[in-house]
Amino acid sequence: MTYRLGELFCGPGGIALGAKWASTISNPTDRRITHAWATDYDKDTCKTYSRNICGAENSKSVIHDDIRKLKIERLEKISAIDALAFGFPCNDFSVVGEQKGIDGVFGPLYQYGINVLKHFQPQWFLAENVGGLRNSNDGQAFQNILRDMSQAGYDVVPHLYKFEKYGVPQARHRIIIVGMRKDLSVKFKVPSPLPFADADVSCRNAIENPPISADAENNELTNQSETVVKRLKHIKPGENAFTADLPEDLQLNVKGAKISQIYKRLEPTKPAYTITGSGGGGTHVYHWKEDRALTNRERARLQTFPDDFVFCGSKENQRKQIGMALRP
Known part of the structure; x- marks a missing residue:
């Protein structure tokens, strides 16, 4: 059938x-x-x-x-x-x-x-x-x-x-x-x-096993500003810009709701938090150890797309597609 x-x-x-x-x-x-x-x-x-x-x-x-x-x-x-x-x-x-x-x-x-x-x-x-x-x-x-x-x-x-x-x-x-x-x-x-029940659903396993090929599509690094890099150095795995102990000059001046995913680092032994396609700076999902946002290929892996699944368009459009997709 x-x-x-x-x-x-x-x-x-x-x-x-x-x-x-x-x-x-x-x-x-x-x-x-x-x-x-x-x-x-x-x-x-x-x-x-x-x-x-x-x-x-x-x-x-x-x-x-x-x-x-x-x-x-x-x-x-x-x-x-x-x-x-x-x-x-x-x-x-x-x-x-x-x-x-x-x-x-x-x-x-x-x-x-x-x-x-x-x-x-x-x-x-x-x-x-x-x-x-x-x-x-x-x-x-x-x-x-x-x-x-x-x-x-x-x-x-x-x-x-x-x-x-x-x-x-x-x-x-x-x-x-x-x-x-x-x-x-x-x-x-x-x-x-x-x-x-026994599956390894840690984000580290998804991103690192197997290693992403150096010539993989959609794997460009984000050009992080000096301020973002400094901020990330103070944020531990699982913390975000509001729960981390940040120096005053690196704190965000946000009134009202404080979204928990802003500059939030992944916890390597746990599943990633929800990958989204919307939002501006600070919502791109951040590596547990390196001071950077994930690449689109890394986000795609967390959505269980294989590495040979190529996303078209600008880097921002690719990010949106990945975040809004129903994973395979």
């Missing part, structure tokens, strides 16, 4: 790569998932997806367009689908932000996934978002989303996955909703994390 996969908000290709791996592990002659089409609003992200999933940077099955302007008929002309994946934008549901939920600019975009479900009626779907979705709009947004998915014809199973429990070297917690079409005699069960 081959499942043709369509993707909305596809990102750089984490879900598609995971689908490829799953097809290889299960049995390529039995059940496999193949790429049908994918869409994203960011041009460089589409190039990354196209290069790594389709084998060419400008595949016609990868559409660069705003989902609010994209016609379903355009997708239909490319291919029918048996499965749909959509990691709808988390901006309005994340605890880092204004948390406008369903009332924000991005909150309602999940409806485009519902529209595609109703139109194509794939056998199953996977939707992903941040853990804050459960509490957005006092929990009403989450209930509305689950209701709309059910009314589209699917039995849904939402679950908050703690990825470090599944062998991932990062404390990344995400809600994944799996839906099976109601007319099918198939039920989805949340996979057990027990097979990964």
Whole structure:
């Protein structure tokens, strides 16, 4: 059985790569998932997806367009689908932000996934978002989303996955909703994390084993300012700019909320904290020993992307793609 996969908000290709791996592990002659089409609003992200999933940077099955302007008929002309994946934008549901939920600019975009479900009626779907979705709009947004998915014809199973429990070297917690079409005699069960109980999920193991090749793509160092280097020398593993004992001239003049990841060093024996794609200086994730931010390749390893998965675009755009991706 081959499942043709369509993707909305596809990102750089984490879900598609995971689908490829799953097809290889299960049995390529039995059940496999193949790429049908994918869409994203960011041009460089589409190039990354196209290069790594389709084998060419400008595949016609990868559409660069705003989902609010994209016609379903355009997708239909490319291919029918048996499965749909959509990691709808988390901006309005994340605890880092204004948390406008369903009332924000991005909150309602999940409806485009519902529209595609109703139109194509794939056998199953996977939707992903941040853990804050459960509490957005006092929990009403989450209930509305689950209701709309059910009314589209699917039995849904939402679950908050703690990825470090599944062998991932990062404390990344995400809600994944799996839906099976109601007319099918198939039920989805949340996979057990027990097979990964003894996995080494330390960030040091992920970054250093094996060593990153000197000519690896996306591995350029950030040009750290003298002040940042001085500040990092006073910050121990696990500490940030507010918990470390910093000299007064190196302290940050920040009023209000003090985000715990600002200039935070990794703890080498533990999973990394959440890799993000947004934020300015101080949010780039910092090495436990060296006085520098991680390279994009090191961040990609914490997201479990292999070293031959190449991210296109500027260094900042690559960082955004890596942080916003659903890891494979």
